[in-house]
Amino acid sequence: MNHPNIFRTIVTSTWFLAIIPAILFTVFLHPDNSRYNLNIEHTKKNFGQFEYPDLNGDSISEIVYTGKGLPYYFLSIFDLNMHVYDQWNFYDSLSADISHFFIGNYDHDKFKEIYIFTFKQDSLFLNVNEILDPNGLKINREFIIRIGFIGGKAATWLRPAGFFDTDGDGKDELYFIISPHYRSAPRGIVWVNLDTKKKEDGPQVANMILFPEMKDVDGDNRPEIFGTMSASGNYRANVPYSDSSTWLMVYDDKLRFKFPPVEFRGFGNGLFVSSFKNDKENGYVVVHQVGGADTTVIEERVMIYDTAGKLLRYRLLSDLGLSKIGNTLTIENKKEARIYLFGNNFVVLNTNLDLIRSIPDPFLSIPVSFRYDINNDGEDELILYSFDDKKIIVYSVELKKLAEKYLETPENEWRFSDFYSKAHVRRVFMNSGSMGYFFNLKENKYFFLGYSYYPGIYLLFFIFIFLIKRITTIQIEQRESLKRKLVTLQLQSIKGQLDPHFTFNTLNSISSLIYLEDRQKAYDYMNKFTQLLRTMLNDAERVYRSLSEELQFVNTYLELEKLRFGDKFNYVIETGPGVTNKEQVPKLVLQTFAENSIKHGILPREGGGLLKIIIERKDDYLKIVIEDNGVGMAATSGKSTGTGKGLKLAGEFYDTLNQINKKPIDYAIVNLVDSNGHSTGTRVEVYVPLDAGISST
Secondary structure (H helix, E strand, O other): OOHHHHHHHHHOOHHHHHHHHHHHHHHHOOOOOOOEEEEEEEEEOOOOOEEOOOOOOOOOOOEEEEEEOOOOEEEEEEOOOOOEEEEEEEOOEOOOOOOOOEEEOOOOOOOOEEEEEEEEOOEEEEEEEOOOOOOOOEEEEEEEEEOOEEOOEEOEEEEEEEEEOOOOOOOOEEEEEEEEOOOOOOEEEEEEEOOOOOEEEOOOEOOEEEEEEEEOOOOOOOOEEEEEEEOOOOOOOOOOOOOOEEEEOOEOOOOOEOOOOEEEEOOOOEEEEEEEEOOOOEEEEEEEEOOOOOOOOOOOEEEEEEOOOOEEEEEEHHHHOOOOEEEEEEEEOOOOEEEEEEEOEEEEEEOOOOEEEEEEOOOOOOOEEEEEOOOOOOOOEEEEEEOOOOEEEEEOOOOOEEEEEEOOOOOOOOEEEEEEOOOOOEEEEEEEOOEEEEEEEEEOOOOHHHHHHHHHHHHHHHHHHHHHHHHHHHHHHHHHHHHHHHHHHHHHHHHHHOOHHHHHHHHHHHHHHHHOOOHHHHHHHHHHHHHHHHHHHHOOOOOEEEHHHHHHHHHHHHHHHHHHHHHHEEEEEEEOOOOOOOOEEEOOOOHHHHHHHHHHHHOOOOOOEEEEEEEEEEOOEEEEEEEEOOOHHHHHOOOOOOOOHHHHHHHHHHHHHHOOOOOOOEEEEEEEEOOOOOEEEEEEEEEEEOOOOOOOO
16 A cells, blocks of 8 residues: 555545635634623713613603703703703712712602712711602702812712611611721711711721622521621721731621621731622632732632631632632522632632632733622623723623623723613613623523534635646646647648658759759758757657757748749848847748748749848837738639648647637738739738746646
8 A cells, every 4th residue: 555645646636625714714703602692882972980770660761861061960861752851950069989970769759769979078968859750759968078189189989789678667767888098087887867867987997998798698588788898007096906917897787796896917908808608508708819919918819708807618719720800790590609710810709618610811911890680580691891801701600701801991880770762662772981781691592503614614625626626737737738739830831841742852953953962052051951850859849949949940941942932932021120130939830921922922023022021129029020022912812723821820829828828829921912902912910028927838
């Protein structure tokens, strides 16, 4: 068995050649074959916060936005037809940190209230408006607390925690956390009775709660309040729970600690705190993140605490392949709660801290994470976004990628809310700074067709390569056919040149010279004759030769013809300016027409004649003229004893060459006449391109 031949057969086969480009095309131009399609519609705004809440319970959104007028800040409410309901003006200032409005329903009726905090210097005011209910709750400039005010600017972080009826009057109290910057004022948590304006403060602390969450964790039908904690190290006043450490703090609805705060020493560190419930236990997921340079603090870890603040178990982040972490989420489903850690890897754990899944971070930088039901299936999706990559990726809770999209937003804080159209169709709206976005995640109906992409690409390349090979084969076959035809024509032309009459007559002429004892002349002519034969045989395989070789050949031929016919004809060969004699011309371009002129034009003429060969350069062509003053074509019509094979062979020869050449060879035979219409000879004009485009051999 010839293994090299088998290998050559395989690697040159069409099916094998199609594999290579198909693989490269798939790797570098991989199709977006997502199970879902994520459409993001941009809505640019020229004002502040913008949302679409349903304020009157009719399942149709209203339009609410804030802005700065002259001289007051305002909040406007419109229906979806942009018909204004009302405009709410504020005599105090708004701040992005303090005054993002939010929606609530403290009295549990069909009308919702709009809540917004304003400030004047270091005084914080609460404003509430049940704007679509004429008899609804309205609160303007209710003083709440002193806030941080530094350098003429409000220096306070405020976030709502939620609503709960803690005093049992049937209406909810509003809970919020307040964290002044630096040590401008104490930090803590507050609730307000919206009817009586009664206010309760929790214990003053130096530690900061950044993103509060309010949820019944221990199952007593009363909520706990907790959230992400930070040790900023900028509050050194004599206040409990210094922010030189991070503290795990959980409040009840009376703003008391559920258990003594748990200290995690170290400046610049943080705690991500979330809750969980499963069939066996309830508690808190706590992720400790090291942000400072102090190496004596505990290693970064994920921990499980019970509702009484007891550490149940932990696992080092380094054991999970995490060298850095940006955010965490905890999601409860019907089976179990899952913990999501987003860092240099995306990690999923159960509450036993067993690893469920881990995938590499697909971003160049640690992303921010959100959770929201954006495909309206009743379950939240995981939304990851990198501000460096300007890319958003949506995952399922199983951490399977659903969709990916380019997106550039002005701020890293996103606020998701529901939008309901006039047809009661739900859409997801996201607000980020001066931009708003509608998210629409739908299942790709043509997802399974994507599996046909790979065999389809291979099939296309297979067909393409097959056609290329087939076209190449046809071209080769045509080229070989032309070559065979050229060889045949060359052999026929050689046979025509070695015409027996010409050969025998030439030999008879030489014999006559020998008989007349003119040995030197006989020798010269014999030498010319053998030179002619040698040239014809040596050039048998050539298609083109130089003009000088062609002129030498035709000159030898004409001298031999002169030997036969003596003064019966004369000839002249002239070359014009610019002709180098190195130009490539088809073989026998002169001899065939010269022979025809002598035989059919000059010899029948009484008194002999003249044959002229004139070669000139015309632009990109060589113009060859063979002209005689013989009897002309009209006189020889029907009288010639020749077969005309020479001219026929020349025509076929040029036609065949023109199928190969870049530029065609053209020729014409003209009957010359005088002013009386009498024939005065024949002229043949041959135009040979100087760049024929093929080899001379």
